[in-house]
Amino acid sequence: MAATLRRPFNDNEHDVERRFAPRTIPDQVAEELGAEIVSGRRKAGERLVELDLARDFGVSRGPIREAIRILERRRLVDIFPRRGAYIRPLSLKSVADLFNVRTALSMLAVRTMAATPVESFIDTLARRCDELKAGVEIDDPMAFARTTTRAVKTIARGSGNELLVELLTDLANQTVWETIWKTPLDYQTRDIRRLSADLMASTLKAIRQRKPNAAVAHLGQLLESDRDRALSTLSRIRGETFDLSALTHSDGHGTMPADIAPAPRG
Structure with a gap:
């Protein structure tokens, strides 16, 4: 071949x-x-x-x-x-499991960062949010995905939890995570990029306001939506069908509470 x-x-x-x-x-x-x-x-x-x-x-x-x-x-x-x-066999369930573990670690990170925010990491996250906002109008899904990943890494570092940072790094380096993003899997439309940028901006706002539950909700919505779109794209590329709800069962950490307004979708 x-x-x-x-x-x-x-x-x-x-x-x-x-x-x-x-x-x-x-x-x-x-x-x-x-x-x-x-x-x-x-x-x-x-x-x-x-x-x-x-x-x-x-x-x-x-x-x-x-x-x-x-x-x-x-x-x-x-x-x-x-x-x-x-x-080795690569199942869509194993990819979903990888997304879910990464999301769970990211939820812990953002909750911790929002409880005790550090200004230097907030400034870095703000720059990432500006980059995402600028990327909305640029038709480059993979660049947008890389910026999103950097924003999540900033949140992990901002948590002050060194073990958590190491675990997320290992997930990137010792799993299929980096490889699956060599093909555009998400952020392929302007509307999706805008929604994702808005959710990251809402996450930043919640961190600044020291609202851990809101930060978890906004980032959780962003990451779980990313997961679902990426799995759907992988399914299409690989010619496989699957039950998305069965592969992406969530414990609700990313569900947005009723008293938190969703990020703007306009």
């Missing part, structure tokens, strides 16, 4: 932040293979043959071997001694 590279391999990229290019050749190979696995172009049980992949990607077997180890850490590949590497 020939690989279609999004860009030539280059270890000397200087515009990493602007283009968000992986820093090493194994990273780039892992991202390409991971995207193929997530999209369903490579199927569960398929063996990854180093020699074939080295030929397809135009690199030596060393980077391929390291890329496969990266995919193993992200739980996309199993490596068996003397048998080789095989693609």
Whole structure:
């Protein structure tokens, strides 16, 4: 199966932040293979043959071997001694579980940050909100998703809970989280981007006002809506059908209380 590279391999990229290019050749190979696995172009049980992949990607077997180890850490590949590497099954339920765990940690973070806000993190979150507002009119769903992720990271750091920050970082680095966002899954319309930007702005306002319940409600609505749209898109890409309500059962932490006005949708 020939690989279609999004860009030539280059270890000397200087515009990493602007283009968000992986820093090493194994990273780039892992991202390409991971995207193929997530999209369903490579199927569960398929063996990854180093020699074939080295030929397809135009690199030596060393980077391929390291890329496969990266995919193993992200739980996309199993490596068996003397048998080789095989693609693991990736269910939409496992992706939903990942979203739900990340949301639960984010709810803890925003509640803590709103209870004892730190001005420096509030200022950073305000900048992220400004970036989201500006991104509403720009048709770049993946850039909007990255800014949203940065805003959530700011909230995690603003909680002052170092373990929570580490857990969220591990979720990004040691799971399929980063890989699934290599394809636009959400924020594909102006209205969706506007609603999401409004919800993040409402989260910031609640933090400033030291209203933990309101902060949890607004951020929860944002993240749960993101989850549902992303899963629907993945379902369509992979050609799978599923019961969204069964995969995304919530314990209600993200439900907006009746006494809290929703973010503006106009």
